Amino acid sequence: METNEKQTTAWSQNSILIKLAVITGITLLLLIPSAWIQGLITDREGYSQQMAGNISARWSDSQLVQGPVLILPFKKHVTDTDLYKNKTSRQEAHRLYVLPQTLNVVANTKTELFQQSIYDAVVYDARVHVTGSFDQADLEKAAIDPADVDFDKARIVFGISDMKGLKNNPVVTVDGAQYTAEPAPDDNVVTQGLKINFHPQAGKGFRFDYTLDLKGSNDLNFLPTGKTTDVSVGSDWIHPEFNGRILPDNRVSDGKGFTAKWHSLYFNRPFPQQWIDDDSVLTTEKVRKENAFGVRLQLPVDQYRKVLRTAKYAVLIIFLTFVSLFLTEMIRKQPIHLFNYALIGAAMVVYYTLLLSFAEQIGFNWAYFLASVSTITLIAVFTASLLKNKKAAALFAFILSVFYGFIFIIIQLEDLALLFGSIALFIIVAMLMYFSRKVSWDRH
Numbered sequence: 336m337e338t339n340e341k342q343t344t345a346w347s348q349n350s351i352l353i354k355l356a357v358i359t360g361i362t363l364l365l366l367i368p369s370a371w372i373q374g375l376i377t378d379r380e381g382y383s384q385q386m387a388g389n390i391s392a393r394w395s396d397s398q399l400v401q402g403p404v405l406i407l408p409f410k411k412h413v414t415d416t417d418l419y420k421n422k423t424s425r426q427e428a429h430r431l432y433v434l435p436q437t438l439n440v441v442a443n444t445k446t447e448l449f450q451q452s453i454y455d456a457v458v459y460d461a462r463v464h465v466t467g468s469f470d471q472a473d474l475e476k477a478a479i480d481p482a483d484v485d486f487d488k489a490r491i492v493f494g495i496s497d498m499k500g501l502k503n504n505p506v507v508t509v510d511g512a513q514y515t516a517e518p519a520p521d522d523n524v525v526t527q528g529l530k531i532n533f534h535p536q537a538g539k540g541f542r543f544d545y546t547l548d549l550k551g552s553n554d555l556n557f558l559p560t561g562k563t564t565d566v567s568v569g570s571d572w573i574h575p576e577f578n579g580r581i582l583p584d585n586r587v588s589d590g591k592g593f594t595a596k597w598h599s600l601y602f603n604r605p606f607p608q609q610w611i612d613d614d615s616v617l618t619t620e621k622v623r624k625e626n627a628f629g630v631r632l633q634l635p636v637d638q639y640r641k642v643l644r645t646a647k648y649a650v651l652i653i654f655l656t657f658v659s660l661f662l663t664e665m666i667r668k669q670p671i672h673l674f675n676y677a678l679i680g681a682a683m684v685v686y687y688t689l690l691l692s693f694a695e696q697i698g699f700n701w702a703y704f705l706a707s708v709s710t711i712t713l714i715a716v717f718t719a720s721l722l723k724n725k726k727a728a729a730l731f732a733f734i735l736s737v738f739y740g741f742i743f744i745i746i747q748l749e750d751l752a753l754l755f756g757s758i759a760l761f762i763i764v765a766m767l768m769y770f771s772r773k774v775s776w777d778r779h
Contacts, residue, residue, distance in 0.1 A: 357673055358657050362650065365680045369649040372687045376646060379691065380639035390449050390456040390552070395500030397554035398461070399627055400440065401525040401617065402493030403543065404560065405433040405469050405535075409484040431477060431484075432524060432616070433609045434601075436540065438467040438561025444570040446632050449552075456552060457632050459570070460502075463547040465493070467561055470540040477611060481537055490532045491543065494525035500550040507531045507545040516545070524614045554578060556629030558617065559599040562608055566597040572632045579628030597628060638694035638702070641746055645703070646687045648742050653683050655763065659734050660718070669722055679714055686710040707739040 391397075410426045444461040474481055491509070493516075495501060505516045512533070519530035535541055556578055557566050571592040577583055581603070583595035601608060604626050606616045616622070657676060664671045686706055693702030711732050719728030741759050748755055 354673070355661070358661060358676055361673070361677050361680055362654050362657060365653055365684055366650055368681075368684045369646065369687070372649075372684065372691075373643060373646050375688070376639060376643045376691055379695070380643070383639060387456040391458070394449060394456075394458045394552055395550040396497040396552060397556070398500055398549055398551035399496035399526075399556045399558060399623065399629075400442075400463055400465070400547070401495065401558045402528075402560060403435060403465070403467075403491045404493070404524050404617070405435075405472070406490050406492060406522060406524065407431040407433065407472055407484055407486070408488045409479055411483065429612055430614075431472060431474075431479065431609060431611055432614075433469060433472045434606075435467040435543075435561045436470040436563070438465070438559070438564045440465050440557055440564075440566045442555065442557075442566070442568045444555060444568065444572070444632065446570060446572045457572070458550070458552045459555065459572075459632055461547075461549045461551060461555060463549060464544075465547065466542070466544045468540060468542045469535075471538050472609060477609065484537070486534055486537055488532070489535050490519075490522070490530045492519050492522045492524055492528050492530045493545075494519075494528040495547065495549060496526055497551070498527040502548040502550060503546075505529060505545045505547055507543060509533055509543050510541045522614070524617060526618055553633055554629060554631050556627045557597075558623065558627050559597075559601075559604060560617070561599075562601045564597070564599040566599075566628075567594070568596075568630055569594045570630070570632065574633070576631040576633065577628070578631055580625060581628040595630060599628075638699040639691075641699045642687070642691050642694050642702075644746055645690065645742060648745075649684065649687060652738050652742065653680055655738055656683060656714075656735060659731065663722070663727060663731060671721055675717075675721055679717065682710060682713055682717075703739075703743055707736075707743075711735045711739065 407430070409429055409431060411429055413425055413427055440463060442461055442463045444459045446457055446459045448455045449458045474484065491507065507514045507516055509531070514531035514533055516529040516531050519528035522528050522530060555568065557564075559566075559581075569592065573588065573590060573592060575586075575588060575593045575595065577586070577595065581597055581599055583597050586595040587593060606622060606626075610616060656679065660671065660676070660679065686709075689706040689709060690702055693705055696702075697705075714735060715728045715732035718731050719725050722728060741763075745755060745759075
């Protein structure tokens with residue numbers, strides 16, 4: 336008889352271990368649809384970005400404010416000698432490019448959400464006031480005879496990265512005289528250039544002043560072409576993200592918007608104050624990426640990122656739920672069929688499709704609440720019918736609420752997610768260890 340009891344105990348223990356192994360297998364199998372859902376979220380995010388890009392392209396793309404650059408055409412006398420030592424003289428046309436001594440930019444932007452169907456893009460209107468000064472060009476350093484400079488054809492060139500966002504025809508004031516800007520298709524020193532032709536006085540500097548009324552989307556950046564560059568940006572956007580290698584020296588952000596100020600010296604840039612002929616100095620992708628700075632006016636971590644981050648915790652939530660359900664089964668000595676575990680797991684996977692579809696319509700927070708309440712209610716009612724006990728089902732619903740609340744807090748915290756997540760997991764494991772003491776592992 337003692338042998339039969341030992342055999343029964345051994346069989347009971349083995350059956351528990353087998354069931355645990357099968358539950359673990361179900362959990363691992365549920366990783367497959369979870370991965371599919373994460374792929375779906377990524378696809379929807381990509382489509383959302385594509386739609387936002389289409390909106391931006393039709394409104395106006397990100398703007399990069401460039402220039403101004405002073406262009407001084409000059410001639411260089413060249414003597415050629417042929418094989419018979421005959422000498423001929425000719426003139427070569429060249430250009431001297433000069434950057435401002437000081438550059439001051441004050442930009443004020445007003446943002447709005449441009450909606451198309453369920454997709455949003457941030458667009459803005461900006462008023463950019465540009466002032467500064469040019470010193471006289473250092474002709475001696477460039478080995479240029481002042482008599483060879485054609486001051487009558489001098490011009491100032493400036494530009495933005497997307498000309499369709501320009502809402503006005505800029506008027507440039509140079510030492511009190513006004514000049515209306517016109518396109519500069521032959522001057523490639525900046526992208527999408529505008530120019531004014533004027534006659535500077537040889538050996539003298541001058542001041543300039545102009546205003547750009549722009550439309551743009553997502554980003555507003557500036558290229559520090561001044562020997563000393565000061566940029567100030569004010570906006571009603573409350574979620575600024577600062578771009579580029581240079582962060583603002585001063586920034587203030589509140590519930591009404593932000594202001595930011597940059598101060599940059601020419602020591603921090605890879606291009607000189609003046610150079611000859613090369614019109615690609617300011618337009619290479621490397622120069623623009625490494626030297627432009629500004630602000631990104633975009634939505635904070637959007638619903639797709641949050642849904643994807645939530646979905647990455649799917650296996651953890653499913654595992655903890657199954658462990659809690661298994662402990663409930665063992666404590667109450669009411670067996671739950673493995674097929675019911677699979678159904679509960681399926682409901683928890685479908686939760687993420689609910690979350691994604693709701694988030695696209697009403698935003699992440701409300702979507703999380705609705706999807707969580709729906710899933711918890713479904714599983715609680717199902718568990719109550721299995722255990723024939725409403726109190727146990729209510730307790731299980733509370734446990735699920737804690738789990739989903741825990742994930743929601745982690746998603747919101749972002750920077751402190753690892754710390755709070757680790758502490759919460761430690762507490763959960765401790766609670767599972769505590770309740771597992773009440774389980775009789777020798778019989779089921």
